[in-house]
Structure formats: C-alpha cells, structure tokens
Amino acid sequence: xxxxTSGLPAYRQVADxxxxxxxxxxxxxxxxxxSERQMVDTYGVSRPTVRDAVNLLRTEGLVIAEHGxxxxxxxxxxxxxxxxxxxxxxxxxxGAFLGDAAAAGxxxxxxxxxxxxxxxxxxxxxxxxxxxxxxxxxxxxMDADGVTVQLAVSxxxxxxxxxxxxxxxxxxxGGTHSRLEEGGHQLDRFTEAVxxxxxxxxxxxxxxxxxxxxxLTVTRVAFTVDGRAVEVNDxxxxxxxxxxxYEIPAT
Amino acid sequence: xxxxTSGLPAYRQVADxxxxxxxxxxxxxxxxxxSERQMVDTYGVSRPTVRDAVNLLRTEGLVIAEHGxxxxxxxxxxxxxxxxxxxxxxxxxxGAFLGDAAAAGxxxxxxxxxxxxxxxxxxxxxxxxxxxxxxxxxxxxMDADGVTVQLAVSxxxxxxxxxxxxxxxxxxxGGTHSRLEEGGHQLDRFTEAVxxxxxxxxxxxxxxxxxxxxxLTVTRVAFTVDGRAVEVNDxxxxxxxxxxxYEIPAT
DNA sequence: AAGTGGTCTAGACCACTTA
DNA sequence: AAGTGGTCTAGACCACTTG
Numbered sequence: 001x002x003x004x005t006s007g008l009p010a011y012r013q014v015a016d017x018x019x020x021x022x023x024x025x026x027x028x029x030x031x032x033x034x035s036e037r038q039m040v041d042t043y044g045v046s047r048p049t050v051r052d053a054v055n056l057l058r059t060e061g062l063v064i065a066e067h068g069x070x071x072x073x074x075x076x077x078x079x080x081x082x083x084x085x086x087x088x089x090x091x092x093x094x095g096a097f098l099g100d101a102a103a104a105g106x107x108x109x110x111x112x113x114x115x116x117x118x119x120x121x122x123x124x125x126x127x128x129x130x131x132x133x134x135x136x137x138x139x140x141x142m143d144a145d146g147v148t149v150q151l152a153v154s155x156x157x158x159x160x161x162x163x164x165x166x167x168x169x170x171x172x173x174g175g176t177h178s179r180l181e182e183g184g185h186q187l188d189r190f191t192e193a194v195x196x197x198x199x200x201x202x203x204x205x206x207x208x209x210x211x212x213x214x215x216l217t218v219t220r221v222a223f224t225v226d227g228r229a230v231e232v233n234d235x236x237x238x239x240x241x242x243x244x245x246y247e248i249p250a251t
Numbered sequence: 252x253x254x255x256t257s258g259l260p261a262y263r264q265v266a267d268x269x270x271x272x273x274x275x276x277x278x279x280x281x282x283x284x285x286s287e288r289q290m291v292d293t294y295g296v297s298r299p300t301v302r303d304a305v306n307l308l309r310t311e312g313l314v315i316a317e318h319g320x321x322x323x324x325x326x327x328x329x330x331x332x333x334x335x336x337x338x339x340x341x342x343x344x345x346g347a348f349l350g351d352a353a354a355a356g357x358x359x360x361x362x363x364x365x366x367x368x369x370x371x372x373x374x375x376x377x378x379x380x381x382x383x384x385x386x387x388x389x390x391x392x393m394d395a396d397g398v399t400v401q402l403a404v405s406x407x408x409x410x411x412x413x414x415x416x417x418x419x420x421x422x423x424x425g426g427t428h429s430r431l432e433e434g435g436h437q438l439d440r441f442t443e444a445v446x447x448x449x450x451x452x453x454x455x456x457x458x459x460x461x462x463x464x465x466x467l468t469v470t471r472v473a474f475t476v477d478g479r480a481v482e483v484n485d486x487x488x489x490x491x492x493x494x495x496x497y498e499i500p501a502t
Numbered sequence: 503a504a505g506t507g508g509t510c511t512a513g514a515c516c517a518c519t520t521a
Numbered sequence: 522a523a524g525t526g527g528t529c530t531a532g533a534c535c536a537c538t539t540g
Contacts, residue, residue, distance in 0.1 A: 009509060019452075035525060046511045048299070051526090059310045059462070061449045068518030068525050081444060086500040187501040193332060194497070196447030196465045196490035198312045201270075211310070214447045214465035214490070222501075239447035239465070246445070246497045249337040250438040250473075260528060286506060297530045302507090319506050319537030 001044045010045045014053035017043075022062060022073055032070040033063065061212030074210075083245045084192060111141040112169040116158065126221055127229045129157055136161040138176070141206070148206050149241060154233045160185055177222075180230060188225040192218050192246075196239060203236060213240045252295045261296045265304035268294075273313060273324055283321040284314065312463030325461075334496045335443060362392040363420040367409065377472055377483045380408055387412040389427070392457070399457050402487045411436055411481050428473075431481060439476040443469050443497075447490060454487055464491045 002013045021027045034042065039050045054071055057063045065071045115137045124131045135155045142150040154176065156166065165172040166179045177187060195217045199209055207215070216239045222231040253264045272278045285293065290301045305322055308314045316322045366388045375382040386406045393401040405427065407417065416423040417430045428438060446468045450460050458466070467490045473482040 011509075037525085046513090048512090049510060052509085054526095055306075059449065060451075065526065066519085067527065068520080070519095070525060079446065084497065084499055086502055088500075088502050189501050190499045192497045192499065193494045194445050194467070195330065195494040196467050198310065198463050198465065200311075212449050214449065216445070216447050243444045243446040246335065246443045246499075248335055248441045248443065248497075249339075250440050251337055251339050262528075288506085298532090300529060303528085305507095316507065317538085318508065319539080321506060321538095 001042075010043070011049045011052035011056065014039065014043050014045065014050060015056045018053065018057060019060075019062065027073050029073050029075040031073050033072070035070065059212050061210075064210055077240050079243045080241055081243050081245050085245075085247060112171075113139040114167055114169055115139070119155075119157075123155055123232060126219070126232045127155070127157055134158040136167055138166070138171075147208065149237060151203065151206065151236045152233055154231055156231050160230050176231070180222075180224075185224045185228075185230050187222055187230075188227075189223050191221045191223070192244075194218050194244060199236075207236075207238050209238055209240065213238060215239055216242060216244065218244065252293075261294070262300050262303035262307065265290065265294050265296065265301060266307045269304065269308060270311075270313065278324050280324050280326040282324050284323070286321065310463050312461075315461055328491050330494045331492055332494050332496050336496075336498060363422075364390040365418055365420055366390070370406075370408075374406055374483060377470070378406070378408055378480045385409040387418055389417070389422075398459065400488060400492060402454065402457065403484055405482055405484045407482050427482070431473075431475075436475045436479075436481050438473055438481075439478075440474050442472045442474070443495075445469050445495060450487075458487075458489050460489055460491065464489060466490055467493060467495065469495070 002010045004010075006013070008016075018027070018033065027033065033039075033054070036047055036050045036054065039045075039053075040047050043050065054063065054065065058065060062074055063071050064074055117135055117137055119127065119129055119131055119133045119135050121131055123129075123135060124133065127133075127135075134157075136158050138154040138156075140152045140154070141148055142152060156176075160180065160183060161167050164179045164183060166176050171179055180187065196214045197217065199207065199213075199215045203209070203215060209215070215236050218233075218235040218237075220231075220233040220235060221229050222233070223229055253261045255261075257264070259267075269278070269284065278284065284290075284305070287298055287301045287305065290296075290304075291298050294301065305314065305316065309316060313325055314322050315325055368386055368388055370378065370380055370382055370384045370386050372382055374380075374386060375384065378384075378386075385408075387409050389405040389407075391403045391405070392399055393403060407427075411431065411434060412418050415430045415434060417427050422430055431438065447465045448468065450458065450464075450466045454460070454466060460466070466487050469484075469486040469488075471482075471484040471486060472480050473484070474480055
C-alpha cells in the first residue's frame with residue numbers, strides 16, 4: 001500500500017518498491033511481475049498509476065512488457081566485447097579479449113547501398129575537405145545469424161573512390177581498405193569517437209531494441225600515412241549487446 | 252487531427268507528427284511545443300493521450316518538459332571529447348582532439364571515500380585474484396565548475412595499497428598512479444571497455460541527467476609491465492556531455 | 503490570476519497469449 | 522474463455538512559473 005502522506009508520488013512509490021524487490025532478488029531475472037490488476041489491489045492505486053510505475057521501470061531498462069503474457073524482469077544480456085585494436089595486435093593475441101573470434105564471425109555486409117552526396121559541414125571538417133565536395137556513401141546493414149546487429153555508413157571523398165570497386169556494392173576481396181591501399185592511400189591509423197544516445201524509431205525497429213536500451217555510436221576516421229582523412233565511418237549498435245574494448249599504452 | 256482508421260495508435264500519430272515537425276525545423280531547438288491542452292484540441296484526443304505522445308518523445312531525448320513552463324525541443328548539447336591516449340601521445344599533441352585542455356581542467360576528485368571490501372566474482376576475474384581477496388576501494392565524485400560530471404570507483408588489491416597514501420582520501424601528489432610506481436608497480440598499459448545503459452535513479456540525480464539520456468560506462472584496467480592487473484576503475488558519465496576518443500594504429 | 507505540466511481516478515474496449 | 526498488457530476517455534486537483 002502506498003503512503004499518501006509521504007509527498008512522494010504514488011507511481012514512484014510503486015516503482016521504488018518493485019525496483020527494490022528486483023534488486024533484492026525477490027523478483028529474479030525472467031520472473032513475471034504481479035499483473036497490473038493485482039498491483040491495483042496490493043498497492044491501492046488505480047491502473048493508470050500502476051502503469052506509470054511499470055513504464056518508469058521499462059524506460060530504465062529493468063523490465064520488459066510482453067503483450068498478453070505479462071511484465072518480466074529483464075535477463076542480464078551477454079554483451080559481446082569487440083576488440084578495437086590494430087590488425088597486428090589482434091593477430092599477436094595481446095590481451096585476453098573475449099568475443100574476438102565471435103566478432104570475426106560476422107557476415108561483414110549483408111546489404112550495401114552506394115550513393116553519392118555533397119559533404120555537409122560535419123563531413124567537411126572530419127575529412128578536411130570543402131563543404132559540397134562530392135562524397136561516395138556506403139550504407140551498410142550488418143547481420144549476424146540473421147539478426148541485424150550493426151548499422152554503418154562510410155563516406156569517402158570521391159577523389160579516392162572514383163574508378164574503383166568502392167563505388168560498387170561489392171567492393172571486392174579485402175573490402176574498401178584493400179582498394180584504398182591499391183590506390184596508393186596507405187592507411188596509418190584510425191580515430192574512434194564513442195558516444196551513446198537513445199535510438200531513433202528507425203534504429204529501434206531495425207536493431208530490434210527493447211525500450212530503455214540506448215545505442216553506442218562510433219565515429220571512426222581512417223587516416224593515411226600522409227595524415228589525410230580518407231574515410232568517415234558512422235557506426236550504430238545496440239548497447240545491450242556490445243561493448244568496445246580499447247588498449248592504451250601507459251607512457 | 253488523428254486518423255482513427257489507420258490502425259496506428261493515436262498517441263503514436265501525435266508523436267510522429269511532433270517528431271516530424273522537429274526534424275523539419277518547424278519546431279527548432281529551444282522552441283516550446285503547443286501546450287498539452289492546445290494539442291487536445293488540434294489533434295482531437297484526450298489529454299492523457301497527448302501526454303503519452305509527449306512522454307514518448309521525452310524518453311527519446313527529443314524534448315524536455317519544464318513544470319509550469321512548457322515542453323521544449325531539446326537544444327543540441329555540446330559534447331566534450333575526452334582523448335583517451337597515453338600521456339606521451341597527448342603531450343606530443345598527436346591528433347587534433349578538442350577538449351583535451353578542458354578535460355585537464357577537471358578538479359580531479361572533489362569527494363573521495365576510501366573503503367575496503369572483498370573481491371566479488373567480477374573483480375576476481377578482472378584483477379586476477381581469488382574471490383574474497385581484500386580490496387581497497389576509492390569511490391570518487393568528480394566535479395567541474397561545480398557540477399558533477401563523472402563518477403568513478405577504483406579497486407586495487409590491498410597488497411599493492413597497504414601502507415601507502417592510496418588508502419587515504421588524499422593519495423598525494425601525482426595521485427594513485429604515482430604511488431603505484433613508487434611501490435615498484437610500473438604501469439605498462441590500460442584496457443578500457445566502453446558500454447552504455449540507462450542511468451540508475453541515483454546516477455540520474457547526481458549527474459543531473461534529463462530523461463532520455465543514457466550514461467557511458469568505462470571499465471578501465473591498469474596493467475603493470477609484468478602483466479599484472481593492479482587497478483579496476485569503473486567510470487560513469489553522461490552520454491549527453493561526453494564522447495571518448497581513441498586512436499588505433501592501422502597495422 | 504492564469505497558464506503550464508504533474509498526478510490520479512474509475513472506468514471502457516481492444517489485442518494478444520495461453521489453457 | 523480467461524487473463525494479460527495496450528489504448529483511450531473525461532474529468533479532477535495539485536505544483537510550479539509567469540505576468
């Protein structure tokens with residue numbers, strides 16, 4: 001029963017109680033919460049108030065509602081750890097990163113769309129070109145075992161892609177990086193800027209995200225040995241399924 | 252006016268319309284949305300339905316509600332880019348990372364609490380010690396310009412902290428890393444695992460997060476030259492204010 | 503005082519799942 | 522058929538902000 005004199009809204013009290021019962025283990029992962037109509041009785045509030053409480057827990061990512069079945073405590077998702085290392089470091093097996101092999105099992109690009117567009121202000125800055133410079137855009141949807149796990153959009157100045165297989169959906173053996181090196185653009189290093197935000201409705205449906213799950217965003221820029229940026233890759237993935245592992249030397 | 256025959260729920264139609272008006276720029280960042288009672292008239296739905304629509308946009312991080320004032324289109328937040336590089340790389344000025352100086356302007360630890368606890372399964376694995384091994388825990392709340400921007404909890408095997416200033420709230424000049432090196436634990440490299448999730452209610456209030464803003468989590472492990480893990484640092488920060496920048500060699 | 507969002511009620515009907 | 526969550530209504534009163 002909620003305390004009407006506490007000043008705390010009823011729906012918050014209900015949410016706090018449920019959250020505490022989840023934290024204590026009384027409601028374990030996979031367990032069903034009491035039905036909304038049951039909670040109406042036990043807490044002495046109306047059904048919309050119960051729903052407000054449950055919705056709060058949903059946006060916190062603590063529970064999942066299933067229409068016709070009930071509301072369930074979210075199971076701990078196993079996150080796949082993606083090692084963001086240089087090729088040689090990965091081959092040397094430095095670090096005991098898990099999931100590296102699993103990551104290699106990705107079907108690298110199930111669906112690719114190639115388009116062309118002028119550089120906007122952000123691309124101009126990242127690539128070091130003028131606004132309006134023509135870019136080659138490779139929009140990729142990456143699947144693993146039939147489920148979409150990652151969205152990636154790469155943009156190149158068209159000066160490096162013209163006349164190469166990079167402007168075809170199938171960029172050939174070794175992918176775009178091999179084509180770049182063949183064109184004399186030897187890669188030196190990548191920078192990655194990692195952020196997070198709530199998904200757009202489109203991302204939410206394509207990546208099959210449950211409510212309360214953010215996306216990780218990675219902006220990966222490839223630089224050649226002469227310091228020139230040749231690719232900007234915007235990657236979006238479920239924060240529920242992935243973490244990104246980096247290694248930093250101390251000195 | 253919503254279309255009652257479309258099959259799409261009314262609150263979704265209202266949300267979609269508002270989202271489209273925000274995307275088109277008709278409702279610009281900082282603009283106030285029509286009041287809930289106005290939308291009741293314009294869309295021909297009840298107020299709870301309007302609120303469902305607005306709440307959806309709130310959890311998406313698109314709008315902010317201010318009690319007594321209105322609902323406003325979220326302003327683009329300027330994210331501070333934190334360069335996660337080795338000390339020497341940062342001193343060499345490699346890469347044109349912004350915000351590096353700003354990051355250096357942090358008050359490194361406004362509030363530190365030191366406690367001791369036995370290692371749980373996760374700490375045992377990360378530190379390579381037995382479950383139950385005594386750990387020194389440094390819980391830090393980091394502020395910048397008076398606002399809390401980061402929470403960090405470092406855990407060390409007590410075997411490396413015993414008898415040092417690391418077990419004091421003030422760990423002395425150069426911080427814990429200087430104390431480690433003085434104790435013969437020369438640091439070699441760090442691994443960082445980056446993830447994201449929705450904040451707990453506690454994090455939400457301490458970091459002053461608006462609804463719909465996830466947190467970035469970083470698990471940073473420090474390794475000595477002999478390959479031993481000596482520190483696990485769990486960091487939490489607002490995804491609204493920070494992105495993390497890494498550099499990866501190509502080969 | 504007037505307008506805003508925040509909370510809450512007591513219903514109703516629908517869509518989905520399971521037995 | 523029964524139980525579940527999903528949607529929706531027509532109100533009410535409160536708390537906060539602004540003129």
